Amino acid sequence: MLSAILAAALAQASPAAAPAEPAPVPPAPLPASDAVALFVRMCVSTLPDPAAFARSLSNSGIAWTAYEQPHREPGVGGNYWRAAQGELAYLYRRNADGSGPNPACELSFRTVADADQASTTATVAAALGLGAGQRDGAATRWETRLANNTEVRVTLAPADGLGGPALRLAMFAWRLPPSFE
DSSP: OHHHHHHHHHHHHSOOOOSSOSOOOOOOOBOHHHHHHHHIIIIITTTTOHHHHHHHHHTSOSOOEEEOOOOSSTTOEEEEEEETTEEEEEEEEOOTTSOOOEEEEEEEEEBOTTOOHHHHHHHHHHHHTOOSOEEETTEEEEEEEOTTSOEEEEEEEEOOSSSSSEEEEEEEEEEOOGGGO
């Protein structure tokens, strides 16, 4: 159901993904505070509602360009966009127990020269009202509940393919409130 809503909303909000195109220009580095504010606006404030995400995408004032990307893991489907600020994805993932698919939203962004993951982790925690988080290899992870009662996992991890040092902020709705199931 969520997949159909997102597809319909995105068909109205953004142009269809273009076939293979020249390699994109890498995004400009973003200060952590700007990247986290963009993540909150695009992902935190819209999840798990795909129509709210589509409205946010359409009204963002950012020139997002849809593109095709092979999925990084089995059981994941979604849509992808690029802009000068980074790369954005709205995905559907299955839970470890096979339930779902549940929505996820990711923002990958280049970091400024003096940024490090520890300071960005602190920025994420402060912006979202989270604790210190749990380290999981190179990633930091938090689990929390959004105001709409969606239980989510937030992850900050290194990202590849953006033409320089980069991080990925991701939010996965692993338990939806009954109104969204």
